[in-house]
Amino acid sequence: MSSENNSLYWQANVRLMIMCLVVWFVVSFGCGLLLVDVLNNFQLGGYKLGFWFAQQGSIYVFLFLVFFYAFRMNQLDKKFNVQE
Amino acid sequence: MELKTLTYIVVFASFALYFGIAWWARAASTKEFYVAGGGVHPVLNGMATAADWMSAASFISMAGLIAFLGYGGSVFLMGWTGGYVLLAMLLAPYLRKHGKFTVPEFIGDRYYSKTARIVAVICLIIASLTYVIGQMKGVGVAFSRFLEVDYGLGLGIGMVVVWVYAVLGGMKGITYTQIAQYCVLIFAYTVPAVFISLQLTGNPIPQIGLGSKMVGEEDIYLLDKLDQVLTDTGFKEYTTAKLGSSLNMFAYTASLMIGTAGLPHVIMRFFTVPTVKDARSSAGWALVFIACLYTVAPAVGAMARMNLMSTLQPAAGPLEYEARPQWFKNWEQTGLLKFEDKNGDGKIQYTADKETNEMVKVDRDIMVLANPEIAQLPNWVIALIAAGGLAAALSTAAGLLLAISSSISHDLMKGVLSPNMSEKGELMASRVVMTLSVLLAGWLGLNPPGFAAGTVALAFGLAASSIFPALMMGIFSKNISSTAGIAGMLAGIGITLFYVFQHKGIMFIPGTAFLGDMEPNWFMGISPNAFGVVGAIVNFVVAWVVTKMTGPAPQEIRDMVDNFRIPAGAGAADTSH
Structure with a gap:
């Protein structure tokens, strides 16, 4: 394993992580808090949409993100041949 | 059967189960005692993490908090789950790769300093000890309320139960008991929620029921009806009531998230899985099991409030x-x-x-405790609530006690005071320290210091402002130097304590709060409980500035960081895999 390969792996990891954290921020702090009044003008069944993001939706997206990150990292591990 | 008899049977059956597991999972080495031998399956570790994490507060108090705060209660839901995203991406895989037993040990290695390790031990002990008081109180309350046993006696029984499986099995015993405790607590939480959702909305899934129409009133959604009932009686509208200003909610959520990711008893659980890959997926499984309760809690909160209002104000x-x-x-x-x-x-x-x-x-x-009675559910469901509350409190207490005792026996005694201690001696020492920790926690539960009520929030603030930034910087920057890491932790924890004390009293002694606990005095409207994120920012800034003055960390530390950033060769730092 060359150190160049390892640093490319690290950059790819950081890019993936930042992408996931942007989504993490948007659903919770964005949809659940900052934009809640705007989103509350829309309905999801009996839920106001902003309220739904704050109490339900953000948690589902967090779940998806953690598994997505784990899945993509496993691919990156193999691609850069740094897996255990 | 009479309710009390039934409750006794359910509670003691659950205790017998925990003892059986404790005997089966005795620890024979320090590796088993501290990290369960490092061989726990990621799904099982996720389940144990969920039980470790969900405390008496999550089980008993959170739904009620949401019921009375409405939308404002969202900060707890997002804060206490969003932290796992940070944990999974920023900390868990790298800490697992480094392959040591405790959080202070990692900090000591990365900041190449015994002082850093000691500072981390202090932060850990303050955070965990304040947290454990709440759990011990939860045990005492559950006993006295459901079994009509004296509070002190109930607390004593709880201490004995924790002592048996924590001292015998260490992390190994705690892990497998936590798995059993998770099953008990989630079952106890979900059953009443399903029944209530069915009664109010005709839908058995509480998450969907909360967004459905009321039974018998086909033209109105449950949440709209609740808004209407509450505004009619002068309360704030449920779905829009804010908790202070928007900035306060923002800071509160952020503080709980990074506090969650920085709590040592949770981080420690990720040392127990076999590989880095498993550490990543295990965080996801933990969140699955936590979400099972956290997505039901808002439904329990809203429906219980609805039931309360329609009973009292038909x-x-x-x-x-x-x-x-x-x-x-x-x-x-x-x-x-x-x-x-x-x-x-x-x-x-x-x-x-x-x-x-x-x-x-x-x-x-009352929103959780009385829920089965309000919904007229059978006695065995009420008996389950008692066992569930006890499972939640005991599982968290055990995790916290292990974090405390391992930081003392492994970091202070073995790491700093007597590095030549044999493994057998260290195992003995950790069992003695664990016993003392149980006694101390019990004593604090019996004589809670005046500040106990406000301190779980303090634990989050301390973890957020000291441990999380130190770990994250240590992984994502190769530059941060020893002095900078220590200065950052001290500055972060210092300003957070200062802010909390000036509003809540020095050491929470009434009358010493020189600024008073009043909203106009809050810095930009941020409540003391939400201040951890500011402390974390201070920590980052101080560490960065000091690194500019001291120069970057030496080459061998940069190599170590390079090493734990890649998964290959996990376990090499510790024992063979």
Whole structure:
């Protein structure tokens, strides 16, 4: 394993992580808090949409993100041949 | 069968199960004692993490908190789950790769300094000890309320139970008991929620029921009806009520998230899985099991509030006090509900107006505790709530006690005071320290210091402002130097303590809060509980500035960081895999 390969792996990891954290921020702090009044003008069944993001939706997206990150990292591990 | 007998049977059956597991999972080495041998399956570790994480507060208090805060309660839901995203991406895989036993050990290695390790131990002990007091109180309360056992005796029984499996099995015993405790607590939480959702909305899935129409009132959604009922009686609208300013909610959520990711007893759980890959997926499984409770809690909160309002303020007009239901009478006896007939008309006026409101006490814990009775569920469901509450409190207490005792026996005794201690000696020492920690926690639970109520929030603030930034910087920057890491931790924890003390009192002693606990004095409207994120920012800035002055970390540390950033060769730092 060359150190160049390892640093490319690290950059790819950081890019993936930042992408996931942007989504993490948007659903919770964005949809659940900052934009809640705007989103509350829309309905999801009996839920106001902003309220739904704050109490339900953000948690589902967090779940998806953690598994997505784990899945993509496993691919990156193999691609850069740094897996255990 | 009588409720009390049934409750005894359920609770003691669950205890017998924990003892059986403890005997089966005895620890023979320090590796088993501290990290369960490093061989726990990621799904099982996720389940144990969920039980470790979900405390008496999550189980008993959170739904009630949401019921009375409405939308404002979202900060707890997002804060206490969003932290796992940070943990999974920023900390867990790298800490697992480094392959040591404790959080202070990692900090000591990365900042190449015994001082850093000691500072981390201090932060850990303050955070964990304040947290464990709440759990011990939870155990005592659950016993006294459901089994009508004296609070002190209940606490003693709880201590013995934790002591047996924590001292015998260490992390190994705790892990497998936590798995059993998770099953007990999630079952106990979900069953009443399903029944109540079915009764109110006809849908058995609480998450969907909360967004559905009311049974018998096909033209109105449950949440709209709740908004309407609450505004009619002068309360804030449920779905839009904010918790302070938007900035305060923002800071509160952020503080809980990074505090969650920085709590040592949670981080420690990720040392127990076999590989880096497993550490990543295990965080996801932990969140799955946590979400099972956290997505149901808002439904429990809203539906319980709905039930409370429609019982006390039915459409036909205020309820006659003499016509109150049985559960109302039961909980009046415990002092958690209190009625005072201010205008003497014999009817219950429940409003937001302090002058005319006659429900002078509605304890928010009642929302979970009385739920099965309000919904007229069978006795075995009520018995389950007791076992579930105890499982939640005991599992968290055990995790915290292990974090405390391992940081003392492994970091202070073996790491700093006597590095030549044999493995057998260290195992013995950790068992003795664990015993002392259980005794100390029990004593604190029996004589809670005046500040106990406000301190779980403090634990999050401390973890957020000291441990999380130190770990994250240590992984994502190769530059941060030893002095900078220590200065950052001290600055972060210092400013957070200063802010909390100036509003809540020095060491929470009443009368010493020189700025008073008043909103106008809050820095930009941020409440003391939400201040951890500011402390974390201070920590980052100080560490960055000091690194500019001291110069970057030496080459061998940069190599070490390079090494734990890639998964290949996991376990090499510790023992063979």
